[in-house]
Amino acid sequence: MPSINPASATGFGASTPAESSTKSLAGDFNTFLTLLTKQLQYQDPLSPLDTNQFTQQLVSFTGVEQSIQQNKNLETLIGLFSANGLSSATGYLGKSVVANSDILLVGEDGGSWTYALGANAAETDLVVTDARGKIVLQRSGETEAGEHSLEIKPGELPPGYYQLTVSATTDNGSDIATGVFLRGEVTAVESANGATQLIVGKTPVDLTAVSSIAVPPIQQQ
Template sequence: MEILPNSLATSTNGAIASSTRLAEDFNTFLKLLTTQLQQQDPLDPLDSNQFTEQLVQFTSVEQQIQQNKNLENLVSLLTAQRDSNAVAFLGKEVMVESGTALHDGTGARWLYELKANAASTKLTITTESGTKVLETDGQTGIGLHPFAWDGKDQFGNPLPAGTYVLKVEAASANGSAVASTVFQREVVREIERSGGEQNLVIGGLLFPTSAVVAVREPTNAP
């Protein structure tokens, strides 16, 4: 999937501005050249070498204008393709790598993957600022595991709606760390444009299409 980089999107405005300046310079140059030819002394005409150099400059400016137009067209095509790619995710169940989830008042859900079997796994939920609100044991087997949180802290007190983060720490029998990754997986129901880019709304949060690591048809399977 091709995603339009921010640098390329930024260059669009630069290309348009540059094209405008070149067009103005082109018109000015053309007027000056025409005036020069009209007012030259018939007894002392413009030197052929000098005239050739001016024609070369004239052609160079014209080519730069055309190149900028081609760049603008290319960026427009890439933008349209990117938007089309984002729309293709609607109704699909996608997975993105993210430990951040939105607690909407009823809790939040994550998936976490262990790269190997572990002897112990600790799951910690924190606020965005890093304050720990819950710590519990997790699954120890290799592979993907769902984790549903009811939105309550360590003492059973309901927590306010907002953004929370799941952290996974797994260790083997000899105490060495077991690699893990946390994901969000939801059916895409909405696409929202932000910062000039189409973003998928997943679990109430915005993710660029480049963040998607897996796509499948909607299912109730974990």
């Protein structure tokens, strides 16, 4: 069972790869100029240095600098797309969604998955693993075709990320198609590693994982 690696947002004030490369290149280029100046200053007039090598190195520095500038431009574009994605995703706030995700962030008040069976099953196994891939819960599930839920009661599991695996078989041992989903209200929108995520209940899910959305009914005064 693979380990769960929840996405984490980049910290404030962190340098981008292009910025780090620019600082490194500036230091290397200054060192190169210092060495070049010293060698030209102390060269033997009767046997002058071959300038072809220095010219090639200067050309290399120029090429690297141009590549770094292109990376800066790409990072700027990615930032703009990310901001635009966040702005567009705010329309999901307060709405109920269904997301294709088997990862659940269990809180002090528990949590729940929705799982579906494509046909009636003779046997259904539900296995919950923690972030290290260790089995922490295993039980039999519903056998009728359709959607069902697995509830994690308050205090049943320590707060953290968990993964649900569902397997179902027929009387003759054939596998039945299954699916695992999260249902809940979108409470927040965030950006993590350049991807827009919705917070469904407490669990972050990629925007691309959302399969359906429902507008909450208007309450009568």
